[in-house]
Amino acid sequence: MSVNKGDLTLRSLSLFYIGMLIILPILAITSEAFKGGLQNLWANIVSTQALYSFRLTLIAAFIIVLINIFTGTATAWVLVRYRFPLKDLMDALIDLPFAIPTVVTGIMLVTLYGPMSAAGGFLERRGIEIMFAKPGIILALLFVTFPFIVRSVQPVLLEMEPDMEEAAKTLGATPFTTFRRVVLPTLAPSILTGAALSFSRALGEFGSIAIVAGNIPMKTQVASVYIYGEIESCNNQGALGLSVVLLFFSFAVLTFMNILQARSRRYER
């Protein structure tokens, strides 16, 4: 069999590109992190501040993924299944969080909920802190990750023929049973995809949180901001430790979601 030269070139080029763009930096950061020795790296990771910021990031990411699963699926459902005025406009608005620079997102939120604003002031007088506190982190993350699940579920819902649901109805299923046993399993893979992307994004979000969270160590400092702080104060080793952990977690989430997806799609052969 003769190998098409053009084919071979294209294949090698794309492999080379992926290698340079993605794999090489990952290798670089990993080898750099291990340079100072395993013990040193471990000490950096388990330093109280690093560990706290990492735990905060992880919990926040879990919370927003859980919320997104509901709001994202519901939004996609409403956009596909219902007709209402200004639907097209609303559909276009969904992508806005992707388009707005995250720093701007942070500033928007501070302007609305900051202590100097009407809404923020009102809440603060009642003892509810949003900006420069943990709720601000959640709010910022919800904003920047909102489109993920909506946009992964929407096309699946659009393509879904109504006949499976109709079959369930004629077989005596209530609307709720139909949703739970017929619609949800069909949507599950796309919900998982969106959830995984939201989670990864939440682990790494920097711009909006840097503005919104106040970044108080051991209180509102998330992992990415901690890493940035370490770099700023010339502690490269400290930054590398947590970076490697984040990297590992992103990988783990991606793999886990892939396995879950394959499982929920097993009936497709």
Added chain:
Amino acid sequence: MGIVVRDIYKRFGGFIAVDGVSFDVREGELVALLGPSGSGKSTILRIIAGLEIPDRGEIYLKRENVTALSPRQRKVGFVFQHYALFKHMTVEKNIAFGLEVQKRKRKDIEEKVRELIRLVKLEGYEGHYPSQLSGGQRQRVALARTLATEPSVLLLDEPFGALDAKVRDNLAKWLKELHVKLNITSVFVTHDQNEAIEISDKIVVINRGKVEQIGTAKDVYEHPNSKFVASFIGNVNVVDAVIKNGLIFIKDTDFEIIDRDIDVSVDRDIVLLVRPEDILVEKDSKQEGFPCMIQDVHYRGSFYEFNLCMGDTYIRSVKDKDDFLGKKWEKNQKAFVVFKQYKIFDASEGHWEIREKLRQLGYIE
């Protein structure tokens, strides 16, 4: 009565899908709703099931007015053209769905599922997913799933439409046997007149949202009561003709039809219906043949099909293989056709009343 459909109307936007349809289905009967695509037959079926709400009219199932009930409350069985199986569930789970929804005892469900799997001959496939089955097997799972809840009526929407010819044939015969065995009141939608003729007790012919004719297969095939039914069932040639000054002509030609039984005193339009097998194609005009042009000759296995044109009228004729081989027929060749027998629709005699004028020519064949 198993099912009574009373004067139902349904429009989608500006399109009138169902326009005043009424018919009855007796207990235990297997009825075909036959019509071309877009005629509204599926919509009628969906209205019976409660999947579509009619703008007007009523549906009775076993004497009960169910017009206001949801599909869930009507307890009808519905089989979809594209199976509509739950693709994330195994064959067993699909069949059990309706029973699980009714919260039957697990032991009863297991037993019923086993029984149905035997009925639809899918032993050994219990754990398969729909994607691992052939089209025919999928449709049998769909049927088993529907029968599991013991519906009072069975509605099938083009149940064999997505299957290839051979599987369709087998499954249609099997459905007929099953119907005889279970004796469940059934309505199925089809656009295939052969399917309707073969397995139904009664045919309801639908066209443009209206009932054209109701009758047994034999009634509808042999005594169509409209031009549409005649042309839709059995591939009949429709030839327009005019009566003018006491003579009958094929429309837009000067070919004269000699038929002493037609009243020619009033000028008007009539229509001749001629089956392809009743058209004789000849090389020379021995008798009163109409000149025509051969457009195409197609090989069809056991016979040959001729596409002919007489003036502006296109007609189709068939010729036996043996008869064909004796002569040389070619495209664009001139020939003559004789209508051995035909039927006449005469608008002047009321609403497209059919007069069965079978005219036998003195041909020795």
